[in-house]
Amino acid sequence: MYLAAQKRYDDMQYRYVGSSGLKVSSIALGFWHNFGDVDALSNQRDIVHTAFDNGITYFDLANNYGPPAGSAETNFGRILHEDFTAYRDEMVIASKAGYYMWPGPYGEWGSKKNIIASCNQSLKRLGLDYVDIFYHHRPDPNTPLEETAQALDLLVRQGKALYIGISNYSAEQTAAIAKIFKQLGTPFVIHQARYNMLDRWVEDGLLDTLKDLGKGMVAFSPLAQGRLTDRYLHGIPKDSRASRSSSPFLDKDKVEPTIKIATRLNELAQSRNQSLAEMALAWDLKNEVVASVIVGASRSSQLEDNLKSLVKMDFSTDELAEIDKILNHE
Numbered sequence: 001m002y003l004a005a006q007k008r009y010d011d012m013q014y015r016y017v018g019s020s021g022l023k024v025s026s027i028a029l030g031f032w033h034n035f036g037d038v039d040a041l042s043n044q045r046d047i048v049h050t051a052f053d054n055g056i057t058y059f060d061l062a063n064n065y066g067p068p069a070g071s072a073e074t075n076f077g078r079i080l081h082e083d084f085t086a087y088r089d090e091m092v093i094a095s096k097a098g099y100y101m102w103p104g105p106y107g108e109w110g111s112k113k114n115i116i117a118s119c120n121q122s123l124k125r126l127g128l129d130y131v132d133i134f135y136h137h138r139p140d141p142n143t144p145l146e147e148t149a150q151a152l153d154l155l156v157r158q159g160k161a162l163y164i165g166i167s168n169y170s171a172e173q174t175a176a177i178a179k180i181f182k183q184l185g186t187p188f189v190i191h192q193a194r195y196n197m198l199d200r201w202v203e204d205g206l207l208d209t210l211k212d213l214g215k216g217m218v219a220f221s222p223l224a225q226g227r228l229t230d231r232y233l234h235g236i237p238k239d240s241r242a243s244r245s246s247s248p249f250l251d252k253d254k255v256e257p258t259i260k261i262a263t264r265l266n267e268l269a270q271s272r273n274q275s276l277a278e279m280a281l282a283w284d285l286k287n288e289v290v291a292s293v294i295v296g297a298s299r300s301s302q303l304e305d306n307l308k309s310l311v312k313m314d315f316s317t318d319e320l321a322e323i324d325k326i327l328n329h330e
């Protein structure tokens with residue numbers, strides 16, 4: 001029987017999500033990769049135990065995570081029910097709808113038909129009555145924002161979600177849907193966006209918009225899928241995400257152009273007595289709007305390394321300038 005570590009809350013930081021009353025662990029665990037039916041359940045369980053034992057309270061899922069799609073929710077649901085029933089109220093569990101999930105006109109995007117059905121399916125796979133955060137996974141250019149917002153609002157009124165989030169919305173789209181949520185009285189609190197040293201698009205308006213609105217952001221792929229770690233400094237390992245055919249979003253062509261930058265960043269991280277992964281996470285978390293970084297991990301040792309980022313979070317002005325120089329290839 002799993003018994004959580006007694007000291008699990010000692011070293012983690014918890015941050016409020018915007019001006020809401022919800023706190024999340026500043027490091028969160030993501031289930032996009034490594035939790036499908038193609039992955040060993042024993043390793044999944046080990047990663048989830050390591051996360052919870054070290055104070056991670058935020059677990060980030062989506063309908064389509066796997067492969068096959070849906071299996072990450074099923075596997076996490078199984079681990080939850082076998083090991084975590086006593087700890088459910090210590091966990092923030094999130095899921096999402098919006099990307100392709102089932103055939104026909106209702107299996108993706110942002111209609112009320114898709115969002116309600118998808119959330120019901122997710123709850124069934126997870127074996128839960130409610131999720132803590134439900135996200136619209138991507139903006140839908142063909143559905144009125146009002147309809148998407150009303151569907152998400154309904155999930156809260158039905159008790160199927162406590163808080164609402166959006167993901168991959170631009171600053172303008174965020175401001176527009178926030179206005180509708182405000183009229184509806186929806187607890188929209190969070191935006192999930194890609195943010196790492198190699199992809200800084202959120203600095204171009206979104207972070208300011210969220211700050212003005214009193215909303216929080218969680219950063220996904222904070223390690224650029226592994227490119228901001230020591231994973232690829234000496235080539236592409238066979239067991240890495242870039243080599244796995246079940247991970248089509250990272251390959252040799254995306255890794256190779258970043259190795260030089262990663263090597264220089266790694267040297268800077270070493271001068272700070274950190275690994276590159278630790279420095280990359282601390283760099284994301286220096287912005288007060290960022291409530292949490294959602295990391296992925298293929299083994300629990302990676303997670304343990306990432307947790308060490310909390311030991312040294314501050315950067316000198318010179319270090320930040322040096323990082324910018326490296327990122328600008330200077």
Ligand SMILES: NC(=O)c1ccc[n+]([C@@H]2O[C@H](COP(=O)([O-])OP(=O)(O)OC[C@H]3O[C@@H](n4cnc5c(N)ncnc54)[C@H](OP(=O)(O)O)[C@@H]3O)[C@@H](O)[C@H]2O)c1
Pocket residue numbers: 029030031032033034060061137167168192193219220221222223224225226227229230231239240241242277294295296297298299301302303305306
């Ligand atoms: N909302 C969205 O549209 C969206 C999109 C993408 C992701 N997300 C969320 O964000 C989560 C994280 O995304 P991500 O998996 O791309 O995050 P990431 O943290 O940038 O990358 C994780 C990968 O980096 C490698 N890694 C992690 N820690 C390491 C360490 N200490 N040393 C060496 N390598 C390390 C591992 O790769 P190997 O597998 O090679 O070991 C791991 O699978 C997802 O699970 C999901 O919940 C959301």
